[in-house]
Amino acid sequence: MTDTEHQPAQSEAEAEDIQRKRTVRSFVVRAGRMTEGQERGYRENWPDFGLELSDGMLDFAACFGREAETVLEIGFGMGDSLIEMARQMPEKNFIGIEVHPPGVGRLLSRIREEGLTNIRVYCDDAIEVLAQCIPDQSLDTLQLFFPDPWPKKRHHKRRIVQPVFAQSIRQKLKLGGQFHMATDWQPYAEHMMEVMSAAEGYRNSVGEGLYAEQPEWRPVTKFQKRGEKLGHGVWDLLFTRVV
Template sequence: MTESQQPQAAAEDKRQHRAIKSFVMRAGRMTEGQQRGLDQGWPRFGLELGDGAQDFDALFGRSAPRTFEIGFGMGHSLLEMAAAAPEQDFIGVEVHRPGVGALLNGLMTQNLGNVRVYSCDALEVLRNCVADASLDRLLLFFPDPWHKSRHHKRRIVQPAFAELVRQKLKVGGVLHMATDWEAYAEYMLEVMNVAPGYRNLAADGRCVARPAERPVTKFERRGERLGHGVWDLKFQRES
């Protein structure tokens, strides 16, 4: 190998070993309401990765069932769930700034206080900010399926992800995933059915019927009109 080839090979090796992230950065224009959410809502509801481990009981001022959502998009589902369950607390993570602003604006408009928000990599939040055995639910709705075979390594659902989530869930806590890609649902099942410490809550060991507590998104309604299916998977931490 020549000297000119060595830096290129090193760069390629670095890319191959780059850690899986929970997101893909997307650009987006900010509406007035979204900017208001960021300007006025972030000081009230926003949390920083750099603050490290959090005492969520202290942050919310109570001990309550706790849900963590990875990638809440524009925040419509998280807002609906939080409004429907004021006795529960929610932690949402999203890197798309317009979506963060939209959720924050919605929290202020509806005067909700049971949500806190991160705008960074959700896996880093889980590793560094969330105590072990502290979550009742973790939600992963419609993650990027990375449908090309060469991109499967970028999927968030991997054995290491399953183990990280298991550590953060309480015993009896549930990982709830949903996708509109059947092939991705099959892949999730392959990963999760062999992940230690979990039990598939589907009676047939595959997917559960659509849970009533998961709001129907605009994206999902559009898919239904086009004849697309949606697959829900629930896995409970047993140990």
């Protein structure tokens, strides 16, 4: 009798758990407690503006109470730039995804303080939200501003912009919809340009191999300010879904 014959059969749940643990994450959930204000903002405002993964596929018109262009932002941090965009463009719907509860709590408080009605929020893994909650061909814009560049070579596989990711979000964009990226890390900008230039179904909105000017409506984020203080440049990339 072999060693494997002595081993109990692995259950389906155990197999799924092992696969989940092996999944490469593009983020790390940082330690840190919410402040009292963030916790209160989360608790009091989540029922009105929070969205749950368990709710399944989202009906934008029902969620926002109107038909409008919809922008989804992955990784909004503390939410300041998302608030500014929603305030500047009230005619658009904004969906923010962030895994760090302190940022979510702060954003929820700001939504209430500003009296905004055009933002909804997920506190979950963006990959899971996209797969389970965002209908195909529903987004006008998908934004990814200053994601973790994972600068060490052994961590490059954790960078969220990869060929598989490019195709998964292409399904969610409308034809003519845009994928807008920004980074202050030049090697990551070059990586994103390489991945997106080779990605099927996209066209560089400003010309092959070219980076875009920062649009006037994109607020300067905390991460951008920090990068500029360190002498970093800033690179915007705009790709349009064409197929």
